[in-house]
Amino acid sequence: MKIFSISIILFIVILILNIPTSIYCSPDCQQQQLSTSATSNNRKSIKTIKLLDYSNSISFQDGVGCTHPIYCTGPILNLIQMSQIFNDSKTFVDMPMKYSSPIIIQYFNTMITNTSSKGGPSKQDLINFVSQNFYPAGYEVEPVKPKDWVPNPTFLNDITNPQLYQFASAIHTKWLDLTRIFNNTGLCIDCFSSIPVSNPFVIAGSRFREFYYWDSYWIIRGLLVSGMTETAKGMLLNFANIITEFGFIPNGGRIYYLNRSQPPLYTQMVKIYFDATNDIQFLEEILPILDLEYQWWMKYRVAKVAKNDQLYTLNLYNVSNQSPRPESYFEDFTGASEFSNLNQRDFYYSSISSAAESGWDFSSRWTSLSDINLSTIQTINILPVDLNSMLYLNEKTLSNFYTILGDTNQAQYYKNQSLSRAIAIENIFWNENINQWIDFNLINSNLEENLNFYTSNLQPLFSDIQQDMSLSDELIDSILKSVSEPLTNYIGGVPTSTVSSGSQFQWDDINSWAPLQYFIIEMLMDVNTTLSTQIGTSLIDRWITTNYCGWKYTLETQGGMMFEKYNVTNVGVPGSGGEYVVQDGFGWTNGVALYLINKYHMFINLNSC
Numbered sequence: 001m002k003i004f005s006i007s008i009i010l011f012i013v014i015l016i017l018n019i020p021t022s023i024y025c026s027p028d029c030q031q032q033q034l035s036t037s038a039t040s041n042n043r044k045s046i047k048t049i050k051l052l053d054y055s056n057s058i059s060f061q062d063g064v065g066c067t068h069p070i071y072c073t074g075p076i077l078n079l080i081q082m083s084q085i086f087n088d089s090k091t092f093v094d095m096p097m098k099y100s101s102p103i104i105i106q107y108f109n110t111m112i113t114n115t116s117s118k119g120g121p122s123k124q125d126l127i128n129f130v131s132q133n134f135y136p137a138g139y140e141v142e143p144v145k146p147k148d149w150v151p152n153p154t155f156l157n158d159i160t161n162p163q164l165y166q167f168a169s170a171i172h173t174k175w176l177d178l179t180r181i182f183n184n185t186g187l188c189i190d191c192f193s194s195i196p197v198s199n200p201f202v203i204a205g206s207r208f209r210e211f212y213y214w215d216s217y218w219i220i221r222g223l224l225v226s227g228m229t230e231t232a233k234g235m236l237l238n239f240a241n242i243i244t245e246f247g248f249i250p251n252g253g254r255i256y257y258l259n260r261s262q263p264p265l266y267t268q269m270v271k272i273y274f275d276a277t278n279d280i281q282f283l284e285e286i287l288p289i290l291d292l293e294y295q296w297w298m299k300y301r302v303a304k305v306a307k308n309d310q311l312y313t314l315n316l317y318n319v320s321n322q323s324p325r326p327e328s329y330f331e332d333f334t335g336a337s338e339f340s341n342l343n344q345r346d347f348y349y350s351s352i353s354s355a356a357e358s359g360w361d362f363s364s365r366w367t368s369l370s371d372i373n374l375s376t377i378q379t380i381n382i383l384p385v386d387l388n389s390m391l392y393l394n395e396k397t398l399s400n401f402y403t404i405l406g407d408t409n410q411a412q413y414y415k416n417q418s419l420s421r422a423i424a425i426e427n428i429f430w431n432e433n434i435n436q437w438i439d440f441n442l443i444n445s446n447l448e449e450n451l452n453f454y455t456s457n458l459q460p461l462f463s464d465i466q467q468d469m470s471l472s473d474e475l476i477d478s479i480l481k482s483v484s485e486p487l488t489n490y491i492g493g494v495p496t497s498t499v500s501s502g503s504q505f506q507w508d509d510i511n512s513w514a515p516l517q518y519f520i521i522e523m524l525m526d527v528n529t530t531l532s533t534q535i536g537t538s539l540i541d542r543w544i545t546t547n548y549c550g551w552k553y554t555l556e557t558q559g560g561m562m563f564e565k566y567n568v569t570n571v572g573v574p575g576s577g578g579e580y581v582v583q584d585g586f587g588w589t590n591g592v593a594l595y596l597i598n599k600y601h602m603f604i605n606l607n608s609c
């Protein structure tokens with residue numbers, strides 16, 4: 001049955017294609033890098049941000065973009081990446097340069113000339129070229145011991161189960177492995193791909209050797225449990241400086257991520273920090289910057305949809321991009337090569353980058369349903385439920401922040417925004433046939449209605465939409481019953497979706513991810529009906545047990561691994577699929593585990609391994 005029997009779907013383009021005005025490392029930016037390196041030599045652990053008069057001095061751009069001649073574009077990137085001398089495309093673009101770009105380009109040209117008689121460079125020539133001209137990947141991000149880390153944080157005292165205690169203590173110790181500081185001592189200007197920041201930060205782990213935007217929400221969750229408020233604040237200040245510099249938060253701490261953002265959780269990071277510290281002075285400093293980030297989303301990631309004569313404003317992931325992601329160059333270039341039509345190819349590149357912006361790279365949410373394959377990816381046609389739920393939550397949080405600081409006008413503005421969005425979420429996403437909120441396809445809303453379960457279908461409840469739209473406990477329970485199979489039937493947590501989409505898609509099927517468990521568990525415990533609490537407490541136990549077993553199974557051989565994702569059908573076993581092998585570390589898994597263990601240890605039994 002067609003739920004959205006819409007006669008006219010009119011979406012108005014708010015954003016006029018923005019011509020990129022900033023080339024990474026213009027003289028201005030070099031000046032900025034110089035001053036960053038100057039401050040980083042006598043860095044204080046917490047840098048106080050200087051508030052700019054942002055109303056005049058920040059010019060918004062649709063992603064600043066990256067045109068670095070080696071890390072982001074050009075023949076060297078193309079040749080090295082297409083030769084696959086590294087088994088992971090990300091390795092090369094994380095290697096700092098020993099010499100400036102013009103010199104390396106000159107060496108490269110000489111190598112090409114030297115090898116032309118034998119038909120071009122061999123793999124070995126390229127390997128030699130790289131080792132002569134580049135430092136190892138991650139050379140400019142050094143391990144550092146966080147100053148506020150202590151061996152026995154107080155939260156451990158409450159944990160009575162000795163195995164759980166040992167596990168929580170081991171996770172807490174992993175902050176020592178995962179904290180980094182940017183250090184470009186001895187490197188030339190413009191010779192590394194890291195985005196410089198002043199304060200130490202926690203990385204995700206393994207190939208993810210820099211900070212990531214949405215990952216940092218769960219990392220900060222965990223740091224706050226560990227009592228590491230100073231490290232958490234330092235990370236928030238790093239992001240604040242990034243917003244004042246670029247107008248938005250990129251996907252992660254590399255210049256090749258400057259074309260895209262990630263799910264907007266910065267406001268929520270500030271909220272959990274504020275809730276833990278009551279640091280009102282910090283809130284006052286940071287609030288104008290949260291406002292800036294919000295405006296970026298409302299300017300560059302917005303679409304209007306008409307339905308039944310009403311116009312609704314909602315957001316989408318919409319990266320403007322016409323080239324392979326440098327860190328997945330081979331994969332993207334190969335994937336795009338099947339499109340000879342340039343418009344189709346650009347659509348592909350934009351949709352691939354936009355899926356990366358969504359955090360769900362890759363998922364059947366973004367492809368055609370009749371042909372679940374990356375070649376049918378269409379992220380930029382889709383209004384996502386989870387993105388809009390996060391922005392709705394941010395609007396409410398911002399309204400509360402302004403109320404706390406006594407700015408009633410701004411408080412009312414954000415209140416209005418949140419109410420309009422709640423109405424839009426109900427009218428555009430709610431599907432009364434399946435009792436869930438589903439993504440909306442702007443082009444094919446009827447043809448491509450995606451009625452599959454994804455954890456994102458419940459995101460409005462996490463954002464407490466029942467606060468504004470009166471949803472009875474009965475309705476909430478019928479929503480939960482509609483998803484009882486995925487929520488209750490798996491030994492290792494909640495699967496990402498009920499779609500078997502194949503190995504290209506790690507955000508589907510039986511992979512279970514810490515951030516998604518977090519959203520579902522928090523929602524269930526907060527909704528607080530008999531049914532939700534019953535499912536919630538069981539899920540907490542299942543999730544922590546699978547984390548624990550995976551750690552325990554690998555304790556002797558690998559020091560106890562914490563995976564990026566798990567296989568929901570199998571206790572303690574990592575998930576699979578995607579563009580790279582499963583990663584260990586792992587920032588958000590650790591953060592969610594510490595948070596849940598601290599808050600809900602009474603529900604955790606660890607019975608299964």
Ligand SMILES: *[C@@H]1O[C@H](CO)[C@@H](O)[C@H](O)[C@H]1NC(C)=O
Pocket residue numbers: 020064065066067072256258259320321322323324325326
């Ligand atoms: C990033 O954006 C810039 C500016 O819009 C564009 O020129 C470039 O092709 C994009 N690069 C990547 C790697 O996405």
Ligand SMILES: *[C@@H]1O[C@H](CO)[C@@H](O)[C@H](O)[C@H]1NC(C)=O
Pocket residue numbers: 087088581
């Ligand atoms: C890639 O190489 C590294 C070390 O060179 C190795 O540890 C890793 O397992 C390899 N990954 C794959 C997918 O082959």
Ligand SMILES: *[C@@H]1O[C@H](CO)[C@@H](O)[C@H](O)[C@H]1NC(C)=O
Pocket residue numbers: 107108110111114
């Ligand atoms: C190119 O060949 C010249 C002459 O054999 C040699 O001196 C030089 O090192 C080579 N350069 C590169 C980059 O291979």
Ligand SMILES: *[C@@H]1O[C@H](CO)[C@@H](O)[C@H](O)[C@H]1NC(C)=O
Pocket residue numbers: 040142181183184185
């Ligand atoms: C940065 O690296 C240099 C050279 O290795 C070292 O002397 C300096 O102490 C480092 N700075 C920080 C803050 O780690």
Ligand SMILES: *[C@@H]1O[C@H](CO)[C@@H](O)[C@H](O)[C@H]1NC(C)=O
Pocket residue numbers: 011012013014015016017018302303316318319320380442
């Ligand atoms: C996405 O952004 C492009 C410009 O980069 C714009 O042309 C397009 O209309 C936007 N999509 C939507 C649905 O607003």
Ligand SMILES: *[C@@H]1O[C@H](CO)[C@@H](O)[C@H](O)[C@H]1NC(C)=O
Pocket residue numbers: 338373374375502
């Ligand atoms: C995806 O589509 C491409 C191009 O049409 C095709 O070569 C490939 O076999 C498809 N993959 C799967 C898993 O169906």
Ligand SMILES: *[C@@H]1O[C@H](CO)[C@@H](O)[C@H](O)[C@H]1NC(C)=O
Pocket residue numbers: 409410412413416
């Ligand atoms: C909020 O909405 C009300 C009612 O639509 C309107 O009168 C008021 O001006 C709005 N306030 C702000 C600050 O946008």
Ligand SMILES: *[C@@H]1O[C@H](CO)[C@@H](O)[C@H](O)[C@H]1NC(C)=O
Pocket residue numbers: 525526528
């Ligand atoms: C959940 O509901 C129970 C009773 O219905 C109440 O005692 C408890 O305080 C509630 N918990 C939360 C977190 O609201």
Ligand SMILES: *[C@@H]1O[C@H](CO)[C@@H](O)[C@H](O)[C@H]1NC(C)=O
Pocket residue numbers: 510567568569570573575576577
């Ligand atoms: C998950 O575990 C099951 C059961 O052992 C196995 O059959 C399946 O292949 C695994 N799935 C993935 C995607 O690794």
